[in-house]
Amino acid sequence: DADVTQTPRNRITKTGKRIMLECSQTKGHDRMYWYRQDPGLGLRLIYYSFDVKDINKGEISDGYSVSRQAQAKFSLSLESAIPNQTALYFCATSDPSANLATQYFGPGTRLLVL
Amino acid sequence: SQQGEEDPQALSIQEGENATMNCSYKTSINNLQWYRQNSGRGLVHLILIRSNEREKHSGRLRVTLDTSKKSSSLLITASRAADTASYFCATQGAQKLVFGQGTRLTINP
Numbered sequence: 001d002a003d004v005t006q007t008p009r010n011r012i013t014k015t016g017k018r019i020m021l022e023c024s025q026t027k028g029h030d031r032m033y034w035y036r037q038d039p040g041l042g043l044r045l046i047y048y049s050f051d052v053k054d055i056n057k058g059e060i061s062d063g064y065s066v067s068r069q070a071q072a073k074f075s076l077s078l079e080s081a082i083p084n085q086t087a088l089y090f091c092a093t094s095d096p097s098a099n100l101a102t103q104y105f106g107p108g109t110r111l112l113v114l
Numbered sequence: 115s116q117q118g119e120e121d122p123q124a125l126s127i128q129e130g131e132n133a134t135m136n137c138s139y140k141t142s143i144n145n146l147q148w149y150r151q152n153s154g155r156g157l158v159h160l161i162l163i164r165s166n167e168r169e170k171h172s173g174r175l176r177v178t179l180d181t182s183k184k185s186s187s188l189l190i191t192a193s194r195a196a197d198t199a200s201y202f203c204a205t206q207g208a209q210k211l212v213f214g215q216g217t218r219l220t221i222n223p
Binding site: 040043105 | 118145147154155156157158159162202204206209210211212213214215216
């Protein structure tokens with residue numbers, strides 16, 4: 001969905017490096033989410049934010065942190081990357097006042113940690 | 115842990131045939147959603163069914179929900195090559211969506 005963008009689309013980094021994945025949306029949604037997907041698996045929730053002042057841990061938050069800079073921006077950081085954080089990362093948004101919290105996904109960031 | 119479990123994990127059929135995927139879940143839900151993911155890309159919402167609904171249609175898609183059995187099915191009729199993708203069910207509880215592991219659907223020409 002072009003309304004949700006993620007940068008970078010691909011990233012290779014080394015163990016121990018700090019990296020940031022960024023997500024921007026033009027949908028005007030208050031709620032934003034970060035997920036990771038591993039090969040052959042579904043999505044697991046890392047963090048979510050229901051508004052600018054609200055940050056919540058998801059199922060697998062250890063090793064990650066987030067920042068909600070504005071309604072439209074939600075960044076995910078890996079403070080010290082490790083190889084098992086190699087995965088496909090997705091940002092998503094939703095507007096619960098509209099269609100019962102249907103989520104709209106970005107194109108994903110493919111991360112490889114060496 | 116994942117709420118939804120999907121069956122089968124992989125399905126391969128001929129173009130024009132119908133494809134049925136099933137999803138089971140464990141706890142009470144507000145609604146259940148189905149998403150499609152083309153290889154390596156973001157998920158796209160297909161259809162949502164509320165907990166008080168039993169069946170819903172959208173184009174070639176038909177979704178059923180049986181809350182007594184905690185299960186849902188997605189039927190794609192008259193399949194096309196472009197339907198080749200992974201399909202995920204997602205259950206909506208109080209605040210979050212929880213995704214299943216998905217069914218990989220391959221449509222053979």
